[in-house]
Amino acid sequence: MYLAILIYISFSWWVAVAGRSQASLFPDSTCPVQPGRLSWASLTALDQHNPPLDSQCQASYPDNSTARPQGNLPVSGPICVAASDFPDEYCIYTFANFSQGRGLSVLASPSTISSVVDASLAFGSSHARLGPPPYFEEQLPGRGKGLVCNRTILKGQLILLSTPLFMIQEKAMRDLPELARLQLQQLSIQKLPPRSRALYLDLAVRESRAGAGAEDLEHCSHTVIQMVSGSRNTNYHEQGHFGGDKVEDVLLTNGFSASLGEARDGFGIVVPEAARLNHDCRPNARFALDPDSLILMVHATRVIHAGEEITFSYIDEKQEFATRQDTIRANWGFQCSCKLCSGPAHSRALSDSRLRRIDILRRPLLSFDLGRVQGDSLEEALELVRLYETEALSGALAEGYMIAAVWHCFWGLEEETRHWAILAVKNWLVWEGSGKANLEMMGRLSRHPHEQWCWGKKTKI
Incomplete structure (x- = not known):
């Protein structure tokens, strides 16, 4: 099983490429910092009877x-x-x-x-x-x-x-x-x-x-x-x-x-x-x-010791056990037996409970919409960070720290804003696209929080 690359991302690819299928090759982008994985699961069977390319190729080419x-x-x-x-x-x-x-x-x-x-x-x-x-x-x-x-x-x-x-x-x-x-x-x-x-x-x-x-x-x-x-x-x-x-x-x-x-x-x-x-x-x-x-x-994303295999996730790591297994089996044809998936049932149940809580907290907090967070936004941001750390979501830690930094910025708390922004920068490993823009924003928050768009917005409501 020579499994190739996949990535830290919230989706997998459903590919229908035969003929003129209009199914989207790429998932919709709910995770802006990573691309998605090609999968063979939904690939329409290819016709095995195609003609060879003409062996009498023309040497002269039309202007193109x-x-x-x-x-x-x-x-x-x-x-x-x-x-x-x-x-x-x-x-x-x-x-x-x-x-x-x-x-x-x-x-x-x-x-x-x-x-x-x-x-x-x-x-x-x-x-x-x-x-x-x-x-x-x-x-x-x-x-x-x-x-x-x-x-x-x-x-x-x-x-x-x-x-x-x-x-x-x-x-x-x-x-x-x-x-x-x-x-x-x-x-x-x-x-x-x-x-x-x-x-x-x-x-x-x-x-x-x-x-x-x-x-x-x-x-x-x-x-x-x-x-x-x-x-x-x-x-x-x-x-x-x-x-x-x-x-x-x-x-x-x-x-x-x-x-x-x-x-x-x-x-x-x-x-x-x-x-x-x-x-x-x-x-x-x-x-x-x-x-x-x-x-x-x-x-x-963490210290890797000699003799340890280098790995990364083919799917969104924040999915529960059953969903992870179903997604991997459906799209890549194997059953994951990593340490988390092969661990005791009670450990998987605790992990699933934390992941469900992450899903509840993450969506409104990551929107940075002051009207969507009904509870204590600072406490919820800190809880989300703790859950990321407990779940060992090392690739997503920068996101958790970024969320904490912005919400403390909303409240005009300078020391805390700087603290979480610095941690976000230290843990930022994705530098393309919106990831690069977010990293630059965290750098500015760590240096000059008073000058940023989020500063003190919550206190002005």
Whole structure:
């Protein structure tokens, strides 16, 4: 069971990608600081009889300059799908020099690619590197391969840093017919540099997918592929682990989602290095993708000792036991046996009781709406912090401290506001999107609480 990456998030993905399903690939965003996980549970069975790509590819390409992204990062000629019944045209853009030659293939519409890739151009083609990794890969009983610490990792320490190899726009997953989608995804991986292509396909090998080699993708590429509906052949692709295409199988079992570009378009993203991390309902790490640089970082949420596996949560950690089990089983096909889930029944019952109380307190407090909190707002904020700490929700502690800081700010209590804001900053490990904005707000509250929007609002009512 080579379980790939998931994340600290309040939802999982329900994916219906065959044909023209309009089901949303991404959940609605109730947790703004983390992206959601790709899942194979609701994947419509892929047709196994698709035709091979034409071996007689044309050497000359029609002008398709409108599909090219702006910027100075080298990009190969885009490969696009054009058909009368498509709501949009979708193209493959491959940036061979991205991240010091690691490369990146993006499957997106021409109207979307410029804002997404221009964001990455700010980072250029360089890629920050870490020293020797603080972990090694090991086969773990009942868990498949995972990452195990080879030395003590301190809370907040950067564990892993990497960039995506493949990104696909959510809308393309919904809009493209199955045949077009599978062909474009295979071409996207084919166009990566050889080492990166092998790294991507190795994820299929690790899932016991026989014969998943880079040579399987040696088809030639069209700049514009005219797809003919209903065309099928028994020799198109080898099956993946779940009976579908290998490239898509890797995407669905190893991908995560993020919103990118000016329009915040949803993308499925594969970073193979992060796919080695296994699930735990009380994980010791979490990750964040910076949308500007397209760098993914994994940080420790607590001290991780040598010999301990590095884990993070595939689901919202604040769910009760039965809900966690149902969600994991339905979407990833296994039963969680982490320490929390396999503990005594009375311990799970106590945990569930605390989690129910967290749900009651969190929603009105996190709204920062003075009219929604009917009780003692300060006491409830402090109770929420205690519950987070008791439940060992290490990845969510910054949120609890932020809530306490803002509500003390509402009451004009300077010392307490500074105290909780400082703790929020110290525990903040998510720095992309709204997480970055919240972190900056906590920094201001810790220094100049009197100047912030929340100061003394409760005392003025």
